[in-house]
Amino acid sequence: MEIGVREVSKTALTGAAIEILGFLNVILYRASKGYIILYRFRPQSCLTLNLACDDESAPNTVILPYVKERGDYVVLGDLRIEEAGFSPSRILDASQIEVEVDGSLFEAERVGLGGPRERSELLARVRKQVSWTDRHEIDERGQFPIARLRKL
Structure with a gap:
């Protein structure tokens, strides 16, 4: 049971990291007028x-x-x-x-x-x-x- 909880926690943390990076991307992109992107997300192949x-x-x-x-x-x-x-x-x-x-x-x-x-x-x-x-x-x-x- 503990392994399942760890996996859920990792997924939740990764999801939170993606949300935060996306938010920071928007802020930096707007502040730099389109010159700075913190992380380039790529769609799944x-x-x-x-x-x-x-x-x-x-x-x-x-x-x-x-x-x-x-x-x-x-x-x-x-x-x-x-x-x-x-x-x-x-x-x-x-x-x-x-x-x-x-x-x-x-x-x-x-x-x-x-x-x-x-x-x-x-x-x-x-x-x-x-x-x-x-x-x-x-x-x-x-x-x-x-x-x-x-x-x-």
């Missing part, structure tokens, strides 16, 4: 998936966050994507997967994520690789690996 599926009733194109790990693209999801009408199982059902990252378009294949233990270990590894703001996004949104894609 996202990719676009174009899926060829038999079922045309659901969306075939979706934009999702990802982390690059060992040359593969680990696609992250959370509960909001299902609320938006996209099921992660569509990635598994797709006969063809096309990925667009940073203006580059390529075909990809699915690589197994393994069981719950392997997925937890993968999430722990990718969390260590990302910036502290991305870690906060992963924790705050409850993101988890939904697919691992390898460029063909």
Whole structure:
């Protein structure tokens, strides 16, 4: 139980740090007439998936966050994507997967994520690789690996 409390505290502290930095950014930016920015926040990296599926009733194109790990693209999801009408199982059902990252378009294949233990270990590894703001996004949104894609 104590570990969970520590994680919540870290997330709350990180969230507070982001709020304070954002506030200080605004003050310095306005005071310097646009010349000084204390910290440049960068959005979480996202990719676009174009899926060829038999079922045309659901969306075939979706934009999702990802982390690059060992040359593969680990696609992250959370509960909001299902609320938006996209099921992660569509990635598994797709006969063809096309990925667009940073203006580059390529075909990809699915690589197994393994069981719950392997997925937890993968999430722990990718969390260590990302910036502290991305870690906060992963924790705050409850993101988890939904697919691992390898460029063909």
